[in-house]
Amino acid sequence: MPYDFDGWDGSPATAREIQKQLATQVRLEDDFPELRLIAGVDVGFEEGGDITRAAAVLLDARTLELVAECVARIPTTMPYIPGLLSFRELPALLQAFASLPETPDLVFVDGHGIAHPRRLGVAAHFGVVSGLPTIGVAKKILTGTHAELGLSRGSRADLLDRRGEIIGTVLRSKERCLPLIVSPGHRVSLVSAPDLVLAYLTRYRLPEPTRLADKLASRRK
DNA sequence: GCGACAG
DNA sequence: ATCTTGTCGC
Numbered sequence: 001m002p003y004d005f006d007g008w009d010g011s012p013a014t015a016r017e018i019q020k021q022l023a024t025q026v027r028l029e030d031d032f033p034e035l036r037l038i039a040g041v042d043v044g045f046e047e048g049g050d051i052t053r054a055a056a057v058l059l060d061a062r063t064l065e066l067v068a069e070c071v072a073r074i075p076t077t078m079p080y081i082p083g084l085l086s087f088r089e090l091p092a093l094l095q096a097f098a099s100l101p102e103t104p105d106l107v108f109v110d111g112h113g114i115a116h117p118r119r120l121g122v123a124a125h126f127g128v129v130s131g132l133p134t135i136g137v138a139k140k141i142l143t144g145t146h147a148e149l150g151l152s153r154g155s156r157a158d159l160l161d162r163r164g165e166i167i168g169t170v171l172r173s174k175e176r177c178l179p180l181i182v183s184p185g186h187r188v189s190l191v192s193a194p195d196l197v198l199a200y201l202t203r204y205r206l207p208e209p210t211r212l213a214d215k216l217a218s219r220r221k
Numbered sequence: 222g223c224g225a226c227a228g
Numbered sequence: 229a230t231c232t233t234g235t236c237g238c
Contacts, residue, residue: 043228045229080229082226089228111227121227142227176238181227218229 035061038200039104040209041097041126043089044217045076052076054092055216057209058100064200064208069216070099082142083117086125093126105133106188106196108209112136113185113193115159115168117143127186134185135193136168137210141181146170149179156194159183169194174205 038061044053051073058068072095078088089111097107112121113136123136141159144167149157153175159168168183171194182194200207206214 043229045228049230080228082228085227116227136227138227140227143225 035105037061037067037102037104038106038108038209039097039100040108040110040207040211040213041093042110042210042213042217043092044214044219046073046219050076052089052092053217053219054089054096055213056093056096056100057212057216058102058104059200059209059212061105061200064202066212068101069212070096071216072096072099085111086120086122089122090125090129093122094129097130103132107132107134107185108197108200108207108213109134109136109185110138110210110214112138112142112181113168113183113188115142115144115181115183119167121183121185123183123185131186133187135188135196136181136183136185137197137207138181138183139178141170144168151175154198155179166190171197173197173201173207174203177205180205 039058041056046053054072056070060067072092074092109123109126111123113123121136123134127134144159144161146157146159149155149170155172157170158166159170161167168181170179171182172179182197184190184193197207204211
């Protein structure tokens, strides 16, 4: 067995079983008005990919002020396989997240939520495992199609799966920039997910939680 | 069988 | 994701 994570042995059959179990736990619930703390998580790599570096940042939901930041570095155990991203990044992500001094009310995850072939992108998986509300914020589409969207900030279009079901929102977060792909992870509705992303947007393409986590994970500046 | 394909 | 400087355009 080349890999090992919660019973994962690298075979497509095992992957299907794990995804099937987790997918049944994904539920889109209520929305929430008063948020106090929000978090952002992302992953980067070091040593040519041998080391997975996860970052978690905690922000004051009202002022967007950085409250805390944590980094976890662990050996990489799996290769990148489209559709199975969470199995590669979740261990490090959870470790960094667990180091935060407080639990946030909402977590923004770099990657897709339910805008995934099996409705189980890394943001949905993270939500199910942590039990916290999560939103997936990706920079590219993994699956799905959408109509053209406006050029102004805030313009959006539904992301549809092969059957015409809405699985996310293509959102123009900044003018003259490629749109973000926003989808619910856990305990957040399809409608409120993009609104929450807009709520924590400043002058950049990415919302603050994800932007800061991304910067810390890739050790850039 | 031939493409598409988050990070 | 990561390897990488300058450069075009708002």
